[in-house]
Amino acid sequence: MSLTERSSRLNKNILFVTSGIKGEPYTPLEQAIFNALQKVVKRVTMIHPDQNLEELLKRLHPDLVLAFCGVFRPVNQINIIKGLGCKTAVWFTDDPYYTDITRSVAPQYDYVFTQDLGCVSFYQRLGCQKVFHLSLAADHSVFRPIDVDLSYQSDICFIGSGYWNRVYLIDALASYLSEKSVIISGIWWDRLRNFMLLKDKIRLNKWMKPEETARYYNGAKIVVNLHRSHNDSYNRNSENIQAVSINNRTFEISSCGAFQLTDVRQDLSEFYTPGVEIESFTSINEFIQKVDYYLRNDNERKKIALRGFQRTMKENTYEIRIKQLIRKVFS
Numbered sequence: 001m002s003l004t005e006r007s008s009r010l011n012k013n014i015l016f017v018t019s020g021i022k023g024e025p026y027t028p029l030e031q032a033i034f035n036a037l038q039k040v041v042k043r044v045t046m047i048h049p050d051q052n053l054e055e056l057l058k059r060l061h062p063d064l065v066l067a068f069c070g071v072f073r074p075v076n077q078i079n080i081i082k083g084l085g086c087k088t089a090v091w092f093t094d095d096p097y098y099t100d101i102t103r104s105v106a107p108q109y110d111y112v113f114t115q116d117l118g119c120v121s122f123y124q125r126l127g128c129q130k131v132f133h134l135s136l137a138a139d140h141s142v143f144r145p146i147d148v149d150l151s152y153q154s155d156i157c158f159i160g161s162g163y164w165n166r167v168y169l170i171d172a173l174a175s176y177l178s179e180k181s182v183i184i185s186g187i188w189w190d191r192l193r194n195f196m197l198l199k200d201k202i203r204l205n206k207w208m209k210p211e212e213t214a215r216y217y218n219g220a221k222i223v224v225n226l227h228r229s230h231n232d233s234y235n236r237n238s239e240n241i242q243a244v245s246i247n248n249r250t251f252e253i254s255s256c257g258a259f260q261l262t263d264v265r266q267d268l269s270e271f272y273t274p275g276v277e278i279e280s281f282t283s284i285n286e287f288i289q290k291v292d293y294y295l296r297n298d299n300e301r302k303k304i305a306l307r308g309f310q311r312t313m314k315e316n317t318y319e320i321r322i323k324q325l326i327r328k329v330f331s
Contacts, residue, residue, distance in 0.1 A: 010326060012041040015062035015086075019069035020049040028210045029093065029248070030068050032139035036318035040326065053077050057084050064089060064329055070105050078108040087111070089329060093136055093248075095119040096230055096241035106131075111329055117267055118244040132328050135271070136248035137318045138255035142210045145218060145257035145309070152219030155181040155295055158226065159213050160249070162188030165229035172284050174198055180291075183216060210252075217256040221301065222291060225249050225262035246271060251316045254278065254308035259301045261290060271316060277308040 014037055018030045030046070037044040045060055047053075049067075057065075057080070065081050070090035081088050089111035092102050096119050106112045106123045113134040114120060123131045156177065160166065170177070170184065174194035178201075185203035192198065208216075217223050230243040244266035253260045254272065261279045262268070272278040279294065281287040294301040 009039070010041045010323075012064065012326060012330065013043040013060065013062045014041050014045075015056065015060060015065045016044055016046045017049055017053075017065060017067040017070070018046060021069070024207055024209065026069065028139070028142070029136070032137075032142075032318050033068065033091075033322065035139070035141070036322045039319055040322045054080050054084075057081060057086060062086055066091065066325075067109070069093065070102075070109065082110075087329060089113060089325070091115075091134065091325070092119070096122070096237050096239075096243055097228065097232075097235045098237070099241055100236040100238050113325060113328075115248075116243055116245040118242050122239070122241055130328075132325075133245070134321060134325055134328075135245060135267075135316075136251065137316050137321045138248075138251035138312055139210070140255050140313065140317055143214045143217070143252040143255035146214070148215045148219040152215045153181075154183040154216075154220045156222050156224060156291065157183045157216050157220035158224040159185050159208060159216055160226065161186045161228075162191050163228050163232045163234065164191075165232065166226045167191050169226060169284070170194075170198070173287065176288055177201070183220070185216070213252070214256055217253050217258045220258060221298075222294060223253045223256075223258045223260050225253060225260055227263055227265055250278075251312055254305075254312040254316075257305055257309040259294065259305040260308060261287070261294070272308055272311055275304075277304060277311050279304060 016034055016037060019026045034046045047056060064087045067090045078088060088109045090109040091113040093115045095114045095116040099119065099122060103126060106128050107126055110130060112123050112128045112131045114123065115134065115136050117133045120131050120133055171193050174197050178197050182201040184201055185206050185208060187205050187207060189202050189204055227247055230237060231240055246265045246268050250262060261281060264280050264282055268274065268280065274280045279290055281290055
């Protein structure tokens with residue numbers, strides 16, 4: 001880090017508490033946030049929730065204790081933090097899928113940040129006074145344009161778990177996809193009725209590291225983004241809160257300079273302009289029409305991908321998100 005970068009950092013001391021969940025997807029997200037914190041504030045310390053918090057607080061005197069996910073920290077530890085005069089914040093990044101769990105956690109914190117706009121009112125109803133929507137972003141040190149070999153190349157690529165809404169869509173598209181160069185990777189894709197038809201295109205039960213995911217994004221002409229349903233049987237969302245915000249994959253795909261075809265979430269147009277920086281679909285017919293069109297029109301596809309990449313670098317990195325969070329807490 002240069003002297004200029006050091007001098008531009010905010011004079012804040014942050015204690016960043018990880019989720020305590022080891023592995024993907026949490027560990028890479030936590031590392032991306034920690035790296036961004038290092039660039040934005042003067043001092044940041046990252047700890048596991050099992051570490052001796054009281055001792056660390058007395059030694060470090062943080063201005064803010066920021067918990068990622070925050071569901072594995074005992075209530076008495078939150079009280080210790082507040083008793084020592086520290087501000088507390090939690091950033092929920094799986095809303096609304098586990099709100100049956102987060103509902104008991106959120107009121108313990110001074111500030112609640114949620115990656116889904118639809119949960120802001122939910123936490124406010126629970127009595128949380130300072131609730132903000134803060135989307136995830138892209139870690140450009142991982143998700144960036146790179147050259148990849150033939151094994152990563154495809155016409156159409158989807159990386160992600162086979163949640164039921166995704167399974168239903170891919171099943172409906174199976175005959176069409178069977179004739180294309182397609183890569184699908186993730187767990188649960190053997191739920192497909194048409195699994196045997198697409199078997200040679202599926203990397204089954206492979207949970208990729210971000211670096212590997214980025215290679216597949218870079219190798220695809222079209223990267224498909226299918227958001228998880230708010231009412232999947234795997235969720236713990238008994239209030240049936242609608243998911244209305246785009247996922248982190250939206251930013252990560254565009255950060256690779258890849259062309260993205262996504263289903264629609266309510267706030268998509270706040271981050272990317274459909275038809276200009278990203279493409280979207282709302283039906284099976286529209287999906288097929290747009291895939292066919294953009295596979296035929298390389299220049300137009302590449303121009304949209306480039307504009308999506310530029311928008312990401314300008315507005316949708318973790319450094320930008322951390323600055324937004326810090327402003328909310330210390331303004």
